[in-house]
Amino acid sequence: MQVTDQKLVRKGSQKKFIFGGILIIAAIVLLIITNTKAGAQYFLTVDEIKDRQNEIIGKDIRVSGAVLGDTIEYDTHNLILQFDVAHVPGDNKEIDAQGGLALVLHQAVMNPEANRLHVVYEGVMPDLLQNEAQAIMTGKIGEDGVFHASELLLKCPTKYEEALPEQSAQS
């Protein structure tokens, strides 16, 4: 009798641990799901943005492009930075097939036919912003087709042999 009692107690006590554990796991899963939905940013290329401009207005977008050096304008009074980027493929395999990042960036800048995107960014001009650098921007597209970047990362293919955290190019 006593033994069965003990067993019952044990069974019951194990249940509460399983219940508690499931509760915690469920909470974590819920957190992940809701925050993933809220924080999702779409990776698009300049071409894709031009194609789908109307449906993506106001959404969080991440886009990369080749910086056109001549178009860089920096208003140092208000810290407003503007420049144009030319389309580069979003897929690294494709970039490699076309001869590597440096060449792709160079060709994108030289090609007058390539789609271009005007970018406005408020803040400090990053050290690496220069002609033929790859700009990776996060932000939203306005109805006027201008990309308002809230975050700006830059990569220069020749200088980034080392693995540097991406934030190194951030400002």
Place this chain on the structure above:
Amino acid sequence: MLPNIGFGSLVITLIVSLYAIVSALIGVKKNLYKYVESARRALLLSFPLITLTALCIIILLVNQNYEVQYVYNVTSSTMPLYLKITALWGGQAGSLVFWAWLMSIFASAVTLRRWDRDLDMLPWVIIVTSVTLVFFLAMIIAFENPFVRFWSVPGHGEMVAMFQPQGGRLIHPMDGRGLNPLLRHPGMIIHPPMLYLGFVSFVIPYAFGMSALITGRKDDRWIRLTRRWTLVAWMFLSIGLILGSRWAYDVLGWGGYWAWDPVENAALLPWLSGTAFLHSVMIQEKRGLFKRWNMILVILTYSLVIFGTFLTRSGVLSSVHAFAQSAIGPMFFIYIGVTFIISLAFLIKRWDDLHSEGIMTSLLSRESLFLVNNLLFIGILIVVFWGTVYPLISELLTGQKVTVGPPFYTSTTGPLFAALLLLMGVAPLSAWGHSTWKTLGKAIWIPGLASLILLIILIVSGVRSVGALIGMTLSSLAAFVTIHEFWRGAVARHKRSGENYLVALWKLTARNRRRYGGYIIHLSVVLMALGILGIEVFQTETQGRLTPGQSLSLAGYTITYKNLDVFDVADGRNVARAVLSVSKNGKNLGELYPRRDFYYDSQQPMTIPGLRSTIEDDLYIVLVNWEQISSQGATFKVFHNPLVNWLWIGGFLLVIGSFIAAWPTPEKDVEMITKKVMNREYGKLASKSS
């Protein structure tokens, strides 16, 4: 000559390590110690051999032998000597050699201990560490050889090769490309070795865990043997992470310290599983629970260590497609996959042997709260892992690459970290086996009241951020509980022995190093939480363009622009340096010099903030832009980062706490009892294996 010696030594190490594996296996198979001893000696040989390789690289770096590609890539003639030496880990090939070198040190150290009681584990420890070493050596030799040189071959142009091609002549470039200037910072020089020390020392607990699994030992001997290794590994990993953050804060000039970048995440992942492991082994030691779980944790940590080593140095993390580009990427994935599956297979084979010796009965017991701690740490690990791989998953499933940014990480891990803080306040007060609300309430009411008072003070003083209020209250609770524990212990000791309070406190800590060292680490985490809350919640910023004499104000500080100089420095930099005077409430606080360095060799600029740091707050000024000749106007961005210094102070305390917890205990009597038990256990298992 030197490249050949270095490379030859690498190849010999590979052969010797392969021999160690084979010989140890034969030793196990034939149950003869002499083969194991031979394997042990082979493993010991790997240390001088890799040391020779590393020395060759260092001499090449210091002598500026730019015909060697690695030397060309990471050094230049303007770099000071110490940077040339530390360039050993400035690129991927060198850091892999450095990794292998550390592995050989730790493997040698562990095989040099006295093994009499655990001889059955020795061959497997040798095998696991040697397999790891062999993998790294093979990667270096096949894909990342630091000794390849530039050759000019008639008819073929220039090429890169290890050995002299037919008719080839060495090309001697005039100068190297130089270490990336962003990496020329004390934090970045010590950061990779610390991280690697942490990574490599986690291999040791894994090796012991695996040997326990393979030999079929059910006891917690492997955990006791590697407790200190785990703690030291954890400490180095923590130092590495903190130094990395400090580097980002000092060098990258964007006012922050952590960006949830894939590289950073890769180093954080093994730390998270390692922290969970560090806590959960205590349950196995005290109560004989969670044996399987601990095995899973140590296997997971090992896989994440290899993953982290690869990611932090290879530069392929920005896109996973890049993995396919270098041969080394797939190799790492195959290695991680294979070792993970083999380890799990051993675990499944021993699954039934590793049953718990009891069950948990009380929700508030120490073991139950440790379980919650583990769930939370693994939860954070899953969040970070998910965020890192999400772009891939979304691309695979929908064809549309979607990523998540830093806000995802902060809002998802925030509640989990808060829960961990709460646990840190409650768990030290709960008892093993059985705890009730009543006993817990009795122990917690004084610290609880103190944090409640703090909460009221904070609200009255105008703090309105909910996140900050929760964070401050929870961390103060953890701090008060910990201090109260020290206090209670010291008072009890004072009453018993009549020692004065300081002596009592000292002896209390010395006699229970693990426990009180752990508490000190908890306190350090509270300090770090304070710093993180300060910068995350209370950071303010302003920016503006100033002409000499004009000022900016932020958080009570007035920053006045005085002048700006542009000049060349002997080590190959062009420096633009602004002079600003800082005052607060009319009181002059001195000058700050934010600057922009331009490195001629790598053609790269670098922004160094002007920083005024106190325990209360940091004033962080970035020189954004300046007009060269005309009006002498310059643009500045100013950050006010309250409390952030506590993040670094907490880092120091963490190291102190780890040392206290890891310091060998002098108490022999405890050791004697375990020895007896172990001897019996060992005898049984030895007879089983023969």
